[in-house]
Amino acid sequence: MRDVPARNRTIAMTRPTGLRNAGIVALGVLGAVVLATGLRAESQAEPAMTKSEAVIKSHGFSHYGDLDYPEGFDQLTYVNPDAPKGGYFAIDASGTFDSMNPYSRKGRAGALSSMMYESLLDPGAPADEYGAQYCLLCESLEYDEGKTYVIFHMREEAKFSDGTPVTAHDVVFSHELLLEQGLPSYANAVKQRITGAEALDDHRVKFTFAPDIPRRSLIDQAGGVSIWSKKWFEETGARLDEPRMDTSPGSGPYMVAGYDINRRIVYERNPDYWGKDLAINKGRHNYDEIRVEYFADETAAFEAFKAGEYTFRQETNSKQWATGYNFPAIDKDYVKLETIPDGNPPTNVGFVFNLDRDVLKDKRVREALALAYNFEWTNESLQYGLFEQRHSFFQDTVQEAKGVPEGKELEVLQSLGDLVPPALLTEPVRMAHSSSADRLVDRGNLRKAMKLLDEAGWAVGTDGKRRNAQGETLDIAIPINSSGSPTMESMIQTYVQNLQQMGVNGEVQKVDPSQYTLRQRDRDYDILFAGYRTFIGAGTGLMQLYGSANAEVSLFNPAGVASPLIDALILLALQSEEKETETAALTALDRALRYEFFMVPAYYKADNWVAYFNMYEHPETMPPFAVGEMDFWWVDPGKADALKAAGALR
Template identity: 50%
Template sequence: MTRKSTTPTQARMNRRTALQLLGGTAVAATAPGLGGALAAGADAETIIRAHGYSFFGDLKYPPDFKHFDYVNPDAPVGGHISVSTRGTFDGMNRFNWQGKAGLYSGLIAESMFGESPFGSATPADSITEAYGLLAEAVEYPDTKEWCIFYMRPEARFADGTPLTAHDAAFTHDLFLEQGIRSYARAVKQRIEGYEIIDDHTIKYNFVDGISRRSLISQVGGTPVFSKAWYEKTGERLDKQSLQTPMGSGPYVVDDFELNRYIVYRRNPDYWGWDLPINVGRHNFETVRVEYFADDAAEFEAFKAGVYTFRAEGSTKKWATGYDFPAVQNGYVKREEIPVMSPPSPSGFIFNMTRAPFDDIKVREALGLAFNFEWTSESLQYGLTEQRHSFAENSEVAAEGVPTGLEKTFLESLGDLVPAEVLTQEAVRAHSSSPARTVDRRNKRTALKLLSEAGWTVNGAGKLQDADGNPMSIQIMLNASSSDTAEAIVTTYASSLESFGVSVTVEKIDSAQWIQRYYDKDFDMIFFRNQPFLEAGTGLKQAYGSETAVVSSYNPQSLQSPLVDAIIDAALDTKSREEEIASLKALDRVLRYLRIQVPSGYVADTWVAYYDMYEHPEVLPPLAVGQFDFWWFNDEKYQKLKTAGAVR
């Protein structure tokens, strides 16, 4: 790891000789770049300096933008919002990988580029753009071999101490030494090192011979913690703790009780309130998270006004549950909000490191036991739609037979691509009769596939391999799952049993579920993969072989040379059109490999809330933004309080 510090005098000299570039406008640099980026006598190089970053160089918002288009710059500040979650938590260190941290406990930290403390897209009207937060500017050559962040001198941690390049460098090393294993491995292979140019300027150098895609976004999105705080407390990033790492964000941890609640409070001394990126945002004085042991208790608490905002994930409740007095009296509002980002690719996920899930025919056959049509009508009130793609309803979802740029892209990968991928239509989820849980036509197809894979049905009606070993599967279920999710799992297990598979559903508490998930200690789970709309190195963690066994983002432990080749080639695309073609190819191949059994999805986001919150009339396409850019109406709250609707 290169760790080079430049003296302040050198830094000032470098700044004088650097080209002054505004708004992402690029010019050719014929003198050494900032921080010695270009050696004397080097060929001319294009250096870009901007207030934000997009890989293809296009930024919607100019350097002097006042606020994001979708926010209300005059939104009132104050009030409270409370939400719920199920399960438990054993600490407040979001960044460890051994325990279960409190919900949203990572919000205390900020990065060079702005993000929402609560995880929604920022900005929420662009897929590919990021804007400076801790950094007022970023500089990089068109080759993207390195980048320099010019940090805001006014940035402060929550304890009032300055946030500097030394803290950024410390945090970078901290993630490498104590962070999640797959992340640390990926970073070490892509980032050569850093140079501290002065107290507020840091340069990151990237490894030669690799794709530059997402490297600037990666270092720009890394949270920055206080070096002095870690040295004083002796805390570790990889250990769960009741202390929250010292960050610089607009919210701080105000109070919590393990497994009961967490309160986050708006920091009145937050350093960045006046930045354009923050105008109209972070409006609530407090955000409270209430914990519940089960789904029933959680919903009853909402009906009683114990918490006041609910993102509804249960089709049963949305269809039948909202007939309680607070709704009838108009105290609770319901909205169905369109969001343009792809639905979460959820479904039944195979652990592909274990037999028989390493056989594509077995995976296809087991998938045929899931009856979406019956599930949707009988368990989800017909409110869900069938999902076919890992990027459903987007421009990167594969359709039909490959054509145009996608076909050219796949052909460039040579013999890695099976002939049927090039000649057959993209795999779509099978259809089933809604009349009964088991579709007989699909069962016949499945048993034929299993026979081809070496599995036969014995005299007892059970599947066995050539050595007489039975096919036995355990589906791991999180005890905090909703009643509907549990019903979907048990129904699917019953259908598999009718195929001759011995199935057990193991329901375990959320802490144990998380640990076994991290350890990949399961046969199957009802979970999700990562959707995608752009190419980035995160695809390697989500679908690549390199960190498959240790990556928490690759639940299947998928290891496919073809998928690896697609990701590598996608990272080298030179235009958005080429990028879209490569992602269509990725979607097509993931579906061809049957890495999961897709379940249905709800097209809109369902929310219910006590009528004291307001939001912009036109919401952005990529986020509901209830914590980000909604606000509190105190007059409405007082009426609800007088009526006894809220506590």
């Protein structure tokens, strides 16, 4: 599996690899089960045993039975087990924070504020295998072949940073706390799938699953919940849904050492971390300290990096990458630039339409507004030609829909009868429109857009503004974060300029980070430059992204898209018993998502751009699915001393 080119794989989910993605909440993961040969043979040798009665025991979980790492493995293949421990790692964050509770809908949580908490299964490793999770707080798990329940056997040595043991009672408490005080979209989805959580004793916890639902992402969902101290919450009276600066003890390798609100957060490695000698942790968690330095905006943050105020930067600004890295620390070889291939599918970013807005319910209006985006000009003029045009929600994977449906995908669509619009069966899949790179305004696209708006009842008045029959102007407001990059602001500003050329009353609303976060949560926008988490495998997180049931409340569905066809395709993918059917259902889902047209797809790149002070080292052979800078990199003490002696670091 590890020899397969990363971008040709069937990929299940993108893991965040850096601070700029750290605010995206993990949704769940496609898994598969490893069946020991003896256990498989035993279950096949007893025909009287029903599918739900055959018990499977394992050290990890994967849906298709193909774990790469065997029971008793010594280490992850890509780590350096002899990596030295010590030193510090510093990254940046823009804007402000007023809470250290990342699970509340209120307030703006500090960066990395969930890193102290672990789960039964490890969501962060391995980075060279998709669709698999291995035991962390548990040492093994067992479940029936029908996946009606799972029992996790927990490690008795696991403990929180305050020295109290992590028990099955903490697991049940955490599960119930999320249902009571967590995000409504998450709680609603879990209640329909997990019918019970029970501590069988101090170190065994059982989850029971609802009948007559797909078996996908049940076990890994139960095993992926962050575990908090029941004792701490009961003693303090703290709530999960309220902002607060105090943090509950976690069981992870790092804990909060201190913070200066809106300036810095410091996490330190717990010297008494219970799991430091586990096989899955060898060569990982190598820094003594991880710092987050806060700055007012991206410009200030970049200047601080040049001055050595923080030490690692994952660059997303193409102009900066192309022209900004020419400062003295580069010339003196203090800072290293590296392009690291990214095996993950690209993030689905673009101009997202708020489908709750009446004016945007008409697809003709959305299609017209989309034509204002000129990718080719933007890429050449603002982004130095470093990006590619995104067309698909599953770009560059085997699930990407192409041409007209055929084969297994066509069978899947035909099985859904009248739910499928005839055009979806006979016409090529929707592709992003093309534009001229020579000028911002593509006159051909402008004419098409004007015609569409005329057909939709938005006529141009004598003042050049478009109005409907009631005399209302076509108003489109796009909020942007004041701490964002100038390049992003320029891209959105030029898009709005083109909207105005069409007679649309377009406006860019620059707001402070706290207000921007609030408007995101309240879906208070017409269009937002935002993204949908890449989640290609048939996991239940697809329902939070695109499902109708949670469309009104899901923070992961910024458009509020709700479609019976999309629901049906997600369900088919979840119910699939073999990979071919799953792939076909997800390809059909891509086709349907593009047909619904709730986002103007923007750009993507296939590599990670990183800049870092040269005291950091990483494995020679990098895993495909994570940069891993806070996971399995380490500090070379001699190089760190040399940088300090030269005055390169502050």
